[in-house]
Amino acid sequence: MKTYCYILFFSCAIMLMFACNSGPTQHSAVNMKTSDKDSTFNICYSSVVKKDTVLLNALMFGDSVKGSLGYKLYEKDHSNGSLLGKMYGDTLKATCTFMVKGSESIQEVIFLKKDSLFVEGLANRKTENGKIVFADSEKLHFDGIILKQVPCK
Template sequence: MTKHTFFFLLFIFFLDCTNDPGLITGNWVTQISDQSTHKQGFTLHDDGQASSINLNAKRYDSWERQDNLLILKGSDEGQAGGSEVIDTLRIISVADSSLVLENHGKRVRYSKTENPSKLITDFETHKCFVYRSAKDSAFLHIELAGQQVTGELFYAFHEKDRNRGTIAGKILGDTLLARYKFMSEGTESIREVAFLKNGPDWVEGFGNVKEQDGITVFKDRSKVSFEKGLAFKGIRCP
């Protein structure tokens, strides 16, 4: 066998391995930008089903491969009614433990993990969090059961009525989305609240709201801003 023939066969073998559909199934994660200890990604099941790992409100439910393209389909729960999502990603390379995808010219390297559920539970190192400024304070207590969240929320703002109540919702990727039921001046109210995971802490976000069936909800969850939100720092629960 000549050297040229050997390298040609090696090249063909490499192409066959790259196109092996079995290689691309599994749990693929990459580091979350600005959160060095947390990862996000997706799971590709053998039967064509898919699921998300820490992808905010984006929920994948199926996938397919067309030549060098990976097509992920699902919905965006951050949009009213859960708008359809179709992400078409170019496969640059795939091996047993690494996957490189390109989306709009940006390449992202993923690694395979055997325990994706741990990546979500590892988000929680505290159950109690507090926000403090010169005159204002707030307290958040959360309990997790899978991705379901319950807990308490209390605000004490200067020259404003204090309000205390309970929250119930769920974790969507790195975002906690819940309904806050509270009493203020003897009246019970319910409003939607959103918190973004920031390392070991949470940041409360704000956005335009509307009344819907007696509940104050965000007009568009995807436009909730956390840039100037309240930063809740993890503390030991009292």
């Protein structure tokens, strides 16, 4: 019962931290993965190339992923959003709700996990039911932004 309360308390704390997120930042590590048996732990990935920064910070619980994804690209609109998805083997498929210039944008995002990296999936996109999705998942290629695993702070 103590373990359940511990997980519930810290899950709520993580959700509160994500709700207050105003930009791409790293969140405090609440429960780091200490063995392969751990099913709830934080993941933190980032890419910093010249003046571009991308941060993915999330809580993994089983194969479910909930967190934040932020793009701060030089001379482009900054996108910061909440991420909700699931791991399918080595592939993270998620929906990200971004706020861009005061407007909400819901987008499908996909990342392939390769060792300690997450590589962004790219393909043509279309709008379907108010959500931006990949037009043809058969033409998806993983050569987008490369996120490196970083310590959660």
